[in-house]
Amino acid sequence: MQTFVIHWFRRDLRLTDNTALLAAAATGHSVLPVFILDEAIYKGRFASGSRLAFMLKALRSLDEQLKVYGSRLLVKLGEPGGILHQLVAEAGASAVYANADYTPYAHRRDHTIKSGLGVPLHLFDDVALLPPGAVLKGDGKPFVVFTPFKKAWLNIPKGPVQSAPALGAFVKLDSLPMVDGWGTVPSPQELGFAPTVDLPEASEVEATRRLDEFINGRAAAYATGRNVLAAERQDDTRPESSFLSPYLRFGMLSPRQAYQAARAAYPAANSTHARESLETWVSELVWRDFYMHILHFFPQVLKSSFRPEYDRVEWRQFPAEFQRWKEGMTGYPVVDAAMRQLRAMGWMPNRARMIVASFLTKDLLIDWREGERHFMQWLIDGDPAANNGGWQWSAGTGTDAQPYFRIFNPVSQGENFDPDGRYVRRWVPELAQVPDKFIHQPWAMPAPPANYPPPMVNHGEARTRTLSAFKAVKG
DNA sequence: TCCCACTTAGC
């Protein structure tokens, strides 16, 4: 008689280099591949139509991949504990395998399921290169500053990339006739969303292709290219940055694959800039681990500032101003371009994220948590740990010792990182005819475009206002 | 992963 184990896919939507999946396959039992659409994914504060649509696309791809194995993805809608319990009974499964996630919600969910499942829930570290707890200070406490964390991180060996399970690993469709839900991935509409973003391909094959293309091409110029806001071509949504965050978010690519590809490319990198570029890119993977580690050890950051004194900042509550920021109608071209790109693509390059985050928190003096939520509602790569870390970094309330006076000038940021205005013209068509000289400050033109708003705040005055608001609460 | 005011050197 055939016996089964369940692999519960969560944010590891791939077959290659999947730690828990390989462990499940190594039991010698047939693996039943399951994804559960938990209400928590599509309801609640951080729910996102664009990210949901991207994820559903990835689930369809995963289902297609599993057909090659003579199987399908079993998709269930509902509460994970109850569903797993029922599946274990129906299939006679002897264990459930999954890769651990480190958000407070995931910890709670898995802990509850573990105690009530009746069979073991085996959790594996896979989502981070080095999981929370693997990088600690000499005294056993967690790092709270990035640079020493990174230094320690670099000295710890990382695992190799593993292959996909053998062809016979998965349950054959006809062996579990009582179970239904094979390959029935719902549409975003069925879950109450009508997403409008222009989504990229979402599959393991596409993720690997993008990684190869990046490592063999733009990676060599990443150290500077990552800051270039505009895509190479006007009609091209492919940016200078790697554009791998959406794939890492849902595990169509593993961080090990990303890291080992960079390491493998390093010996052939034939210039200082090329080597620095690969190091910078690896550094981004370290940031990813760092913020997972911060969220694991300090889950309160989702509610409060990492430095509690900054929760006394008197954030301004001006919904109409927040609305203008969200719509990309602030009057600062680079800010507006970025905010409109977010709504069109569900994605922005990191430089753009920093610019708009600085503008919301420092120029408008609106609470970083408002911005954090808006990003989570739109970003296809939106991840609670990284997004929270990024926002607290920008607001100056976070882990790094950088002072609160990190205030970006939206004009000089535009001039530095979109010197020819291509990014602004791509996303703010009202400014298409503005000459380069004025593209980042159209209000200085003799006759500014009538259909584009004047700047909603004076940057110099806003800067002063923010410096005093922060000074007032500084310990 | 910054900005700004200020200084100095050079024309």
Next chain:
DNA sequence: CTAAGTGGG
């Protein structure tokens, strides 16, 4: 007048 460098928020 600009460029380059510096100190400090």
